[in-house]
Amino acid sequence: MNRIDYLMLSYARRPMKRGFLILLVASIAVSCFGQTRRTSLRAKVDSILSAKYNKVNYDTNYIGRPEGKLTLKLRTNISGSDYNVHRRISGAEGSSKLKTARMATLSIGASYKGISAGLSLNPASLSGRNKDYELNINAYGNRYGIDVIYQSSRTLSGPVTFNGKEVQLERGMADMQILIIDAYYAFNGRRFSYPAAFTQSFVQKRSAGSWLVGLTYLGGRIKTTDEKPSEASDLRIYTGHFAIGGGYGYNFVIGRHLLLHLSALPTLVIANRNNIEENGVRQDMDTKFPDFILTERLSVVYHFNKKYFAGATFVMSNTFLDDHRIDINYRKWRLRAFLGIRI
Numbered sequence: 087m088n089r090i091d092y093l094m095l096s097y098a099r100r101p102m103k104r105g106f107l108i109l110l111v112a113s114i115a116v117s118c119f120g121q122t123r124r125t126s127l128r129a130k131v132d133s134i135l136s137a138k139y140n141k142v143n144y145d146t147n148y149i150g151r152p153e154g155k156l157t158l159k160l161r162t163n164i165s166g167s168d169y170n171v172h173r174r175i176s177g178a179e180g181s182s183k184l185k186t187a188r189m190a191t192l193s194i195g196a197s198y199k200g201i202s203a204g205l206s207l208n209p210a211s212l213s214g215r216n217k218d219y220e221l222n223i224n225a226y227g228n229r230y231g232i233d234v235i236y237q238s239s240r241t242l243s244g245p246v247t248f249n250g251k252e253v254q255l256e257r258g259m260a261d262m263q264i265l266i267i268d269a270y271y272a273f274n275g276r277r278f279s280y281p282a283a284f285t286q287s288f289v290q291k292r293s294a295g296s297w298l299v300g301l302t303y304l305g306g307r308i309k310t311t312d313e314k315p316s317e318a319s320d321l322r323i324y325t326g327h328f329a330i331g332g333g334y335g336y337n338f339v340i341g342r343h344l345l346l347h348l349s350a351l352p353t354l355v356i357a358n359r360n361n362i363e364e365n366g367v368r369q370d371m372d373t374k375f376p377d378f379i380l381t382e383r384l385s386v387v388y389h390f391n392k393k394y395f396a397g398a399t400f401v402m403s404n405t406f407l408d409d410h411r412i413d414i415n416y417r418k419w420r421l422r423a424f425l426g427i428r429i
Contacts, residue, residue, distance in 0.1 A: 144228055148277040148292045153392045154428035157197040157286065165189050165220060165420040167237065169262065169308065171323065172413040173248075173362075180248035184255060184308075186262070187241035189218055197287060222420070226284050229275035233268040233401065235418065242308070248319075259314040264306035266403055266418060268381050270351060272296040278337060283347035283385035284399055286426060290345050295336035302329045302353040302379045304405060304416070322363045325414060327407070329353035329379045345397075347385035354378050355407070362412060371412055380404045398423045 166189065171182040195202060218241050223234040242260040246253045272278055274296035282290040309322035335349030355378060360371035380403070387397035402419040 143276070144279075145276045148290070148294050149228065149279045149282065150289045150291055152286065152289050152428055155198060156429045157426055158429065159195040159197075159286075159424050159426040161193045161195060161422055161424040163189075163191045163193065163420060163422045165418075167239070167264070167416070167418040169242065169417075170415045174412070180246070182244065182246045182255070184242045184244040184246075184260070186218060186237075186239045187243075187257070189220065197285070202285065202287075224284070226281040226287075227275075228272065228279050228281065228288065230269065230271045231280055232270075233266070235264075235266040235403075235420075237262070237264045237266075237306075237418065240311075253315055255314070258311065260308055260310050262306065262308045264416070264418070265303070267303040268300065268351075268403065269302075270298050270300045272298055272335065278335065280335070280347075283337060283345060283387060284383075286387065286395060286397075289389075290337045290339055293337060293339045295334060298333045298335055298349065298351050300331055300333065300351040300353050300381065302331075302381065302403075303327065304329075304379055304403070319364050320366070323412075323414075324359075324361050324363075325405075325407070325416075326359045327355045327377075327379065327405070328357045329355045331378065333381075335383070343389045345385070345387040345389075347383065347387075349383045351381045351383075352378050353381070358407075360407075377407045378405075380406070393428050394426070395428075396423075396425045 167186045169182070169184045171180075171184075173180040218237075218239040220238075221234075221236040223232075225232050239262045240260070241257045242262055243255055243257050246255050270280070272280065274294065277292075277294040278296035279288040279290050279294075282288040303326075305326040307322060307324040310320055314320075331351065331353030333349065333351035335347065335351075338346040338348075340346060354376055358371075358377075362369055362371060382400075382402045382404070384400040385397065386399075387395060389395045399422045400419070402417065405414065405416045407414040407416075
């Protein structure tokens with residue numbers, strides 16, 4: 087019996103090994119088929135992203151796409167907020183001037199054909215000194231965009247005065263939850279680019295500006311905790327505002343490397359549901375005309391060359407709310423510096 091006949095006979099006498107071989111071949115086939123399908127799906131998704139990314143619906147004399155499909159950025163963020171309240175209730179007056187602790191985070195971000203993701207780290211939260219946190223979602227397009235900011239803080243502190251008596255509110259004595267949603271529409275989106283200034287997914291070639299229309303929602307509450315001083319009232323302030331308005335933004339292209347962006351978007355409050363509760367007694371608040379919310383944006387971007395860039399952005403929301411019994415001014419800001427590379 088030759089070697090080949092012996093091998094065939096050996097496999098015939100051991101059906102378990104033959105079954106194992108069949109299973110192995112089938113598994114390899116299924117794996118290859120699955121890999122082919124995954125490769126095909128990735129190629130299809132990449133094709134859709136490429137078509138959307140390379141679609142030209144803007145004036146290429148003013149706006150263009152940067153070179154490279156992948157953008158990597160190292161960022162540092164500093165943010166904070168102030169909450170000032172002046173109360174006039176039943177002939178008594180009081181005021182509060184509160185601030186949250188400054189929050190500093192380090193983050194890395196990646197953007198591939200307009201789709202971005204990032205990871206942030208707050209060193210202070212690791213040490214336990216500051217457990218405040220923020221969630222920021224930003225989507226900027228040439229025509230329209232949106233900012234969503236959620237802030238949770240227990241580091242509010244500052245003086246609280248009522249009928250001439252002042253109490254110092256320390257960290258942990260009040261809890262604040264705030265949600266801000268800012269959306270814009272740029273009428274001159276063919277020549278003016280918000281993302282060139284804030285996400286660097288476009289490049290502004292020439293100076294251009296645009297009138298803007300915007301929608302703003304700001305809602306949240308502040309309440310005292312069990313850690314407050316015994317002489318202080320149990321207080322909860324709830325605010326909810328919806329506003330619409332218009333503004334203007336401009337991108338200054340200075341030389342071949344520098345971009346400066348300035349914009350202001352005031353929105354007029356058209357609906358609200360505000361109330362204040364003190365020691366279990368609730369009172370609804372009516373706003374007086376005109377109450378408004380102002381969103382301001384600033385950006386500086388410097389392109390060293392087509393591959394490397396650096397810059398800083400600043401975004402701030404201010405509320406100016408006036409009631410016969412209570413005035414509220416809330417200010418939220420974020421400063422971001424970044425260094426990026428395109429591949």
